[in-house]
Amino acid sequence: MTSSAVSSSVSQGSAHNARHGLGALTLAALGVVYGDIGTSPLYTVKEVFAPHTGVVLNAHNIIGVVSVILWALMLVVTLKYVILILRADNRGEGGGLALTALAARAVQDSPRLRKVLLLLGLFGATLFYGDSIITPAISVIGAIEGIEVITPAMTPYVVPLSVLVLLGLFAVQHFGTHSVGRFFGPVIVLWFVTLGALGVMHITREPAILQALNPVHAWHFLIERGPLVLAAVGAIVLALTGAEALYADMGHFGRKPIQLAWTTLVLPGLALNYMGQGALLMQDPSALANPFYRMFPESWMVGAVVLSTLAAIIASQAVISGAYSMTRQAILLGFLPRMDIHFTSENESGQIYIPAVNRALLVGVVLAVLAFKSSSALAGAYGIAVTLTMAITTALTFFVIYKAWKLPLALALGATGFFLVVDLFLFAGCAIKLWDGGWFPLAMGLMLFLFMTTWARGRELLVETIRQDGLALESFIEMIEAHPPHSVPRTAVYPVANPDTVPQAMLHNIKHNQVLHEKNVILTVLFDEVPWVSEQDRLQVQPLGQHFWRVVVRYGFMDNPDVPQALSGCAAYGLNISMFETTYFLSRETVVSTPGAGMAQWREKLFATMNRNAGGVVEFFRLPDNAVVELGTRVQI
Template identity: 45%
Template sequence: MVGATGVVFGDIATSPLYAFRESFIGVHKLPIDAFHVLGVLSLLVWTLLIVVTLKYVFVTMRADNRGEGGSFALLALIERRLPGARILPWVSGAALLATALFYGDAMITPAISILSAVEGLELVDARMTAGVLPVTLVIVVLLFVVQRRGTEALALWFGPVMLLWLLTIAALGITNVVRAPAVLGALSPWPALRFLAADPTRAFLTLGTVVLAVTGAEALYADMGHFGRRPIASAWLWLALPALLLCYMGQSALVLAEPAAIENPFYRMAPSALLVPLIVLSSVATVIASQSIISGAFSVTQQAIRLGYLPRVTIVQTSASTLGQVYAPAVNALLFITVVGLVIGFGSSAALAAAFGLAVTATMVLTTLLVGVMIFHIWAWNPLWAVPLYGLLLTCDVALFAASSTKFAAGGWLPVLVAAFLAFVFATWRKGRRLVAAQIDQIDLPLDSFLASVTKVTRVRGTAVYLSRAAVGLPPALLHNLKHNKVLHERVLLATIETALTPIVSPAERITIDEAHGGAARVRIRYGFMQTPDVPAALALLPEPPSAGDTTYFLSRQTIVPSAHPGMMQWRESLFSVMVRNSETPMSAFHLPINRVVELGSQIEI
């Protein structure tokens, strides 16, 4: 539970820094009176109860792919349980778009979280206002510089620090609730319903800022594989949820007593003597929140590569004991550039808040649609209660998304633009790979026929491992090697790397071999989509493992030539060609020994 508190709840636990405030002084301002304060508080309370507790904790987290969660894990689970179903293209599209939106969230979270914490310096001394941006940028630089070291050492502190943070905000909430105990009435849905009935337009627009309270809710599901469903659910129900409710009630009580405190109600809850320690604790908590989502971006990138939706990029395993702790240098660099740009471009957490909600709510709607497939097609729950339950969840998500859409022009366009571009990249890479595979399949020969035709070819000592795209036909490198060098090795292994629709494949299921005559064999190496392939280590599991000193790895390197043939539009084929040229080589991706690799190239027209 403590570990889950540190990693899973970083984002949602730091939302009180800005969520309540933005409901009153954001894009759509509200008057500060008992009616609107209690109405907003009730909306916050019931959004946390319905969207996070009911939807994610009690429903969505049941949809685990052998312990793993997240959009890709859910996609893999549905594909495995409903192979060939007509809805699979729609399911795949929803999962890809949800993943693309996650990257938009990963850009904005560090910027808004760290900015909102550092802005507390303005309350210490008004002259410190000019230092908010420099201090924020220094923290951002340090945050991204340490990523290459991995999070294993830092993670030891995440849990205790976030535990202290949640206890602190709960204590601040309690000390202020006593000033206006009437805020406890917001635990009932009636203040929210009265707000919706009496002022529907303002109430609807307010939902666009209320959603800031549930940013990070997706992490409960996405990080399920690291801790399991039970610790995450327990930590939410017994620690995070009560602390957040008390904190929001404390802020409501404060502004009812002192309306001017709405400028920064979170920090105003604290006594002046504790303001500086609270700013320090807030800054550390927001760094943890940022670290969690950055690590999530690395993990999602690895999954996308393994499932064939992104070109290979360098992925570094940073922990010898925890599989999910990886580092992607290219992703880290891109996130750093965008976060710095957002901090400088928007300048304040209030300005960034307008851009924050749309990506989050769109992801929630897509997740609910995918969970609907589980409820009605796989779990087959009783429609008498499943339909009303699902209707409630979908209605809440759609309402939050619609309200967030009203902030599109104020900054919501940014994560949508990023998500649209990334979804297009996913689709382009996936389709381009299929076009290349179709061209290679046209020149494939059956292995038995090939071996029968080369009985007089000179055989040389050693083992040749040819990486093959598919478990049928011949890899182009084998044909090119025979054509140019006129020899075959004594032992020929055609190795195919397969990514399973499960997060992890055990070593016992890692490798299978199908022997053929003539010293050749097909080897199938299976990894889960959360694992990093290591071909030499996998071949060492064979009954007769090849000697490292006598093994040569042959790779096929294709140069993509865009053409006017029907496939993709030519400019899109050119984009795919650029992605191929800049992707990581199989030598690095599959941990092949540099001095034992031979690459043979060819041109493929698509």
């Protein structure tokens, strides 16, 4: 789910806090941020003691495993994310692309390093889409598997019911989260209270599990396993999935509500429940078939399945909404073509719905459920993308601490080096599951990385080709004003990527219609590597002659582009643009792939296809439908 923009983000954040208050924001953060990590107890402990890990189910190992989980939550989530990473905000906004933009800007004096960091952060962002498919699949199927505990006869219905729930979830996405969002917080509060209460109930029956609070037991467990420890770590990491959501959703709720929710309810609820599952297994080893659901009294089972399914749906909603937000950021930063974006709330700009992303996620999630068929099988695919994203986040944070915050090198290395070692250790544990399903999110991430880099490079080639083949704007204006054609008293706006060359649409307009508008605006829309651009920094207006103006409109990657509204501000610069007397002349380029030094020809053809199917400029920039004229041109790259 966030300058010049500094003042804007501060004022917006203050207004947001004033309207909602810390308590309301904390409740909302519980519902959106912690659904993913909150549903991890459904399957984590069971997977740690699965046969493939080689961990024998006995009291010594149970205490060791629970201790590792507890201290992983403390080190990775509490120390790394809640205390350190949440401070690395991009003017109030968090998440992979926001951090990438911040790190890239911090090293802008080193172009080669900047490019490496951009590509690294972009790859980390693409891995999030793999998480957006695995999370709904494993959370929902893990919750529905509770019906097997009620009666084994229901086992054949787990997959069909899971698919049905997921179809319903994706079907209602176009309504937006506004209408159901207010229920998320209370449900998740009930969920964590239930987790903690169940844990306390079983801890009192087997207090020996409290030894897991001593980190020495975690250390001994890891050391005793030797090289086989990686198999156990690959399962333990399931307890940490969702940690990235704390950072990604910071722009929606702010740092304090996320920190408060974690320390007061989420961490205690998770810690008590994991210890409770350990206590149950020490008393009844047969509960390993499904230790989470076996914690409930038998008379509570139906309610437990319903509550778990609601929690799984909320966890799924969080990553689905995150995929929408990530996609919009990628579009505005120039890594994806324009798409149809629906704003589902008049009050909250972050609540959006992207039909193309929704369809792609639905297909991916349903295929994952049908292919893997159980939470245990999906656990093999889960973790490798998450831990690699964690490592990338830590690496990018180093450059923010050292270059942007100007802290000493030793301090920057100390703050991030330890966490990077932990991240790589967790990644190694998941990497051994590569052929058990871990390839799935990696393959998806690599495919999206290819698409994104192809689009970004293709746009560079397209703009460069137009610049080389185009006419210089200033000399063209001198010629036109020396021998002006017939003039009409209206305003023409020509959106262009390169403001220094004559727009192709203008050449076609003068050639075919043989008229020049009284006011001609050469418009360039730029997206900065900041979340928000304040209104005072939105416009740059430069007169180029009697009939021509160059206008630059700037947005951040969390802004909602509205070109007509932005142009209304030109009056303050002496350029009055009447909405009812303005025509937008758009150049629609048809890309033609040619052999040469651009990209490999198959990538050029891929870019041409992406460009042909990109969403329209009219909808993206909110141009009035009845005031747009499109003129085509062919461009060879």
